[in-house]
Structure formats: structure tokens, C-alpha cells
Amino acid sequence: xxxxxxxxxxxxxxxxxxxxxxxxxxxxxxxxxxxxxxxxxxxxxxxxxxxxxxxxxxxxxxxxxxxxxxxxxxxxxxxxxxxxxxxxxxxxxxxxxxxxxxxxxxxxxxxxxxxxxxxxxxxxxxxxxxxxxxxxxxxxxxxxxxxxxxxxxxxxxxxxxxxxxxxxxxxxxxxxxxxxxxxxxxxxxxxxxxxxxxxxxxxxxxxxxxxxxxxxxxxxxxxxxxxxxxxxxxxxxxxxxxxxxxxxxxxxxxxxxxxxxxxxxxxxxxxxx
Amino acid sequence: xxxxxxxxxxxxxxxxxxxxxxxxxxxxxxxxxxxxxxxxxxxxxxxxxxxxxxxxxxxxxxxxxxxxxxxxxxxxxxxxxxxxxxxxxxxxxxxxxxxxxxxxxxxxxxxxxxxxxxxxxxxxxxxxxxxxxxxxxxxxxxxxxxxxxxxxxxxxxxxxxxxxxxxxxxxxxxxxxxxxxxxxxxxxxxxxxxxxxxxxxxxxxxxxxxxxxxxxxxxxxxxxxxxxxxxxxxxxxxxxxxxxxxxxxxxxxxxxxxxxxxxxxxxxxxxxx
Numbered sequence: 001x002x003x004x005x006x007x008x009x010x011x012x013x014x015x016x017x018x019x020x021x022x023x024x025x026x027x028x029x030x031x032x033x034x035x036x037x038x039x040x041x042x043x044x045x046x047x048x049x050x051x052x053x054x055x056x057x058x059x060x061x062x063x064x065x066x067x068x069x070x071x072x073x074x075x076x077x078x079x080x081x082x083x084x085x086x087x088x089x090x091x092x093x094x095x096x097x098x099x100x101x102x103x104x105x106x107x108x109x110x111x112x113x114x115x116x117x118x119x120x121x122x123x124x125x126x127x128x129x130x131x132x133x134x135x136x137x138x139x140x141x142x143x144x145x146x147x148x149x150x151x152x153x154x155x156x157x158x159x160x161x162x163x164x165x166x167x168x169x170x171x172x173x174x175x176x177x178x179x180x181x182x183x184x185x186x187x188x189x190x191x192x193x194x195x196x197x198x199x200x201x202x203x204x205x206x207x208x209x210x211x212x213x214x215x216x217x218x219x220x221x222x223x224x225x226x227x228x229x230x231x232x233x234x235x236x237x238x239x240x241x242x243x244x245x246x247x248x249x250x251x252x253x254x255x256x257x258x259x260x261x262x263x264x265x266x267x268x269x270x271x272x273x
Numbered sequence: 274x275x276x277x278x279x280x281x282x283x284x285x286x287x288x289x290x291x292x293x294x295x296x297x298x299x300x301x302x303x304x305x306x307x308x309x310x311x312x313x314x315x316x317x318x319x320x321x322x323x324x325x326x327x328x329x330x331x332x333x334x335x336x337x338x339x340x341x342x343x344x345x346x347x348x349x350x351x352x353x354x355x356x357x358x359x360x361x362x363x364x365x366x367x368x369x370x371x372x373x374x375x376x377x378x379x380x381x382x383x384x385x386x387x388x389x390x391x392x393x394x395x396x397x398x399x400x401x402x403x404x405x406x407x408x409x410x411x412x413x414x415x416x417x418x419x420x421x422x423x424x425x426x427x428x429x430x431x432x433x434x435x436x437x438x439x440x441x442x443x444x445x446x447x448x449x450x451x452x453x454x455x456x457x458x459x460x461x462x463x464x465x466x467x468x469x470x471x472x473x474x475x476x477x478x479x480x481x482x483x484x485x486x487x488x489x490x491x492x493x494x495x496x497x498x499x500x501x502x503x504x505x506x507x508x509x510x511x512x513x514x515x516x517x518x519x520x521x522x523x524x525x526x527x528x529x530x531x532x533x534x535x536x537x538x539x540x541x542x543x544x545x546x
Contacts, residue, residue, distance in 0.1 A: 065490060118520070244399045245494050264516075
């Protein structure tokens with residue numbers, strides 16, 4: 001069933017209200033819960049949404065780095081976006097997400113984000129990477145990677161091959177992804193999708209091990225009209241890692257809409273053992 | 274001639290002194306001048322240095338994002354590092370570089386940086402990417418990419434092939450790089466080297482066009498002892514882009530020391546036409 005935008009759980013999850021002191025208030029959404037806190041993608045989306053709604057914003061998102069400083073608890077989150085520089089073609093933003101620490105009773109940072117918005121211009125443009133070959137999405141089956149994790153229920157994820165059975169565990173993992181129920185793509189939902197890709201360490205180790213994203217970087221490669229034209233179509237993600245070293249590994253992904261590369265994203269991720 | 278560390282222009286360029294108000298003061302270094310401001314890599318190195326010298330820093334650099342908010346002018350720069358969260362294995366830092374705007378007379382942000390430091394642990398580790406094949410560094414000639422740009426004189430850069438003549442302008446560009454004169458690698462100098470790689474748009478367009486880095490992201494993949502063991506050896510960089518779109522393109526690079534991947538880095542870059 002196609003939900004209307006107003007009732008979609010994604011819109012509920014990134015809803016912001018203005019506090020008396022000018023900060024924005026969100027609520028960590030149970031609909032996007034991960035193991036011990038909200039799915040990192042929904043926190044990134046909420047941070048981006050807080051910049052998108054600023055009346056003095058110019059241009060569209062170009063670059064975003066989200067540092068996950070601490071687990072986010074159920075309950076209210078306060079967000080303080082700051083515009084620190086406006087140039088002719090770019091704006092530089094920084095924001096903190098804050099929660100009251102139950103031990104100290106003081107408000108502390110749980111997420112930091114730097115964002116750049118920019119004005120695109122109709123100049124020479126060209127692709128450099130070509131989209132990977134993949135079967136049509138309709139020929140693949142939607143599977144929840146694991147049972148009992150709420151945010152998996154909010155996405156239709158279709159792996160091209162089972163990554164746990166990959167002949168080469170270092171090869172890129174291909175999967176289609178879309179909001180479930182379908183929802184027209186926007187910059188916040190694209191940011192969230194950048195955090196849905198398969199952690200390659202599970203393929204490398206052939207098992208699920210405890211992990212936590214420390215930092216996620218996203219570059220957006222399309223303008224608002226191109227984004228709107230995608231609608232609720234599936235995106236194809238291709239993800240791989242470079243190295244697993246002493247408790248931290250990296251990951252990168254390209255996000256394709258048909259032949260068009262619409263985002264590139266990277267993470268550094270903590271792993272337990 | 275091998276300089277002593279104390280007299281190396283890199284050390285002079287990242288020197289910080291403490292102001293009365295607790296901010297750190299640097300000077301935009303003529304020895305690393307680019308076209309209209311200092312080389313972005315030296316600004317990134319100075320930002321990282323400002324965190325490295327904090328007495329309450331725990332762990333080593335894991336992730337760093339530098340957003341270049343405005344051209345940096347000759348003269349003093351003030352740097353305000355803030356430690357916003359300390360966890361068991363990570364610390365989350367944010368800093369601003371500020372300069373007094375000659376038009377308004379007010380101090381304004383010229384650079385924003387988020388950094389994560391982390392404690393590595395001797396757990397399971399493994400490579401995923403393999404180093405690209407390249408001729409030995411001694412078989413290649415050091416060339417300055419262009420005359421008259423001061424920071425090029427501070428690096429020994431040896432391209433494996435002339436990128437302006439590449440058969441495939443989208444193929445990765447390989448080059449060795451090292452400080453010139455040689456200097457033992459440390460985290461700030463590695464950060465600077467991440468900004469030395471060939472802008473692929475010059476290969477794609479077969480000409481030099483005006484560009485400016487908007488944001489640079491760096492993940493570090495080695496501990497301090499591994500870094501110290503590299504000394505002043507050349508590093509091998511492999512860089513490519515994904516897409517050039519309406520005034521902005523991305524770039525990524527892997528940085529190798531022999532068979533070891535020591536850093537991965539990405540940029541989003543403004544281009545003029």
C-alpha cells in the first residue's frame with residue numbers, strides 16, 4: 001500500500017518542532033530503532049532535515065559528515081543548526097544533536113554534523129564511473145537481513161547475491177533499496193538510505209559481529225529536480241570496504257538510480273573483535 | 274639534503290601558539306602558498322595538529338572532515354578546538370579556524386573540521402583492497418605539476434604515467450609523493466599529503482581549469498607505531514573521480530605505504546566551467 005507522505009513513518013521520524021530557545025526538537029523514533037538506539041541513517045536524515053528547513057538556506061546539499069558521538073536514547077533530542085559561512089555558491093553549516101545525560105543530568109552532544117549546501121550551475125558535466133550490471137529489481141526477492149530489528153522493516157532491500165556466501169568476501173555487495181512503504185525520495189531519505197548498506201565485515205567474517213558507525217560522509221551528486229524525478233523507484237547500492245584494522249574498518253558505497261550516480265558515501269565503523 | 278625536523282618548512286607552517294583567550298594562533302604559510310591562499314592540505318594539517326597537541330586527547334586520528342569555508346588570507350589564523358564527547362574508545366572533536374574579515378572587521382569562520390580520535394586494539398585485522406602495481410619509485414622522475422606554485426616545491430611527486438595523456442581519463446591516477454625535503458611522516462603530514470593528489474578533472478578535460486576543494490574527508494588506517502616505521506619513505510596514491518556534475522565533482526584516493534593501505538580520502542571540489 002502506498003502511504004501518503006504525511007503519514008509515512010519516515011516523515012514522522014524526522015519531524016522537528018521549535019523550542020523556546022531556538023533549538024529544534026525531535027524524538028528518537030521507535031519505528032527506526034536499531035539494537036541500542038535509533039538507526040544511524042534516521043539520525044543523519046533528521047540532522048539534514050534540520051538544515052533543509054532553515055529559511056536562510058541557499059542551494060542544495062553537496063556534502064554532509066555525521067559523527068555519531070554517543071548512543072541516542074529513546075526520548076527527546078535537541079538540535080542546534082548553525083550557519084557559519086555564506087559564499088556565492090556554498091553555505092557552511094554545523095550542528096549538534098544534544099540529549100540530557102541520565103547520569104549527569106546535563107545536556108551533552110550525541111551527534112555532530114558538518115554540512116555544505118551549494119548552488120549547482122548548468123555547466124559541463126560528465127560521468128566518470130559506470131553503473132554496475134545488476135538483474136532487474138523485479139527478479140529479486142525482498143529479504144529482511146535479520147528478524148527483530150525494527151528499522152529493517154522500513155526498507156525494501158533486495159540483495160543481488162547473498163553476501164554471506166560471496167566467493168570473494170572483498171567484492172562489492174550489490175543491493176537494491178527503497179523505503180517501505182514506498183515514499184518519494186528526498187535529500188533526507190537519500191541520506192538515510194546511505195546508511196542501509198550491508199556491512200562488509202559480515203561477509204569477510206561470515207558472521208554477524210557487533211559494529212557501530214563512528215562517522216558517515218555523504219556527497220550528493222544531483223539537483224532537486226533530478227531527485228524529484230526518481231520518485232519512489234528502487235536505488236542500487238554498491239558497497240565494499242578497504243581495510244579492517246585494530247577495531248575500525250572503512251566502507252564506501254555508490255548509490256545509483258538507473259544509470260545515474262546520485263550519491264557516494266563512506267563510513268568508518270567500530271567493530272568488537 | 275635531509276633537514277632536521279625543527280627546521281622543516283612543514284613544522285614551521287603548522288606551528289601553533291596559545292592566545293590569551295585559549296584559542297591557538299597559526300600563520301598562513303607562504304612556503305605552502307597555492308593560487309589565492311594556502312594549500313588546503315597545510316590547513317588540514319594545522320587543524321589536525323591543533324587536536325594532536327591537546328593534553329586531554331585520547332587515541333590517534335581515525336576520521337577527519339575539513340570543510341573549506343572561505344579563502345584563507347595571508348596573516349594570522351585563530352583556531353578553537355573543542356572536545357565535545359569522550360567515550361571509552363573514541364573522542365569527538367570540532368574546531369573552527371577564524372580570520373578577521375577585512376571588509377567587516379569581524380572574526381569569521383574560514384575552515385570547519387570534525388575529528389574523531391580512537392584507541393586501536395590488537396584484535397582481528399585484515400586487508401580488503403590490494404595495492405595497485407606500480408614501478409619502483411626510483412625509476413620515475415620527480416616533476417612539479419606546474420611552475421610558480423609554491424606548495425608544489427614542498428613535495429616530491431612522481432607520476433607513474435602522465436595523467437594529461439591517459440588513454441582512459443577516468444582511470445585511477447597513480448603517483449608517489451613525499452615531503453621535499455624528506456621528513457618523517459606523522460598524522461598532520463599524512464593529512465596534508467591527502468590533498469596533494471592529481472585533480473582528475475584535468476585529465477578528463479585535458480586542460481587545467483579553476484577548481485577549489487569544498488570538503489575533504491580522511492580516514493586513517495594505522496597506529497602511531499606503524500606510522501613511525503614509515504619514516505620519510507614515498508607513499509603511493511591512487512586517485513579517481515566518480516562524477517562531474519553542475520559545478521562540483523568528487524575525488525577519492527587510497528594512500529599506500531608499500532603493501533599497506535594507510536589512509537583513504539575523499540573530496541568534493543568546485544569547478545568553474
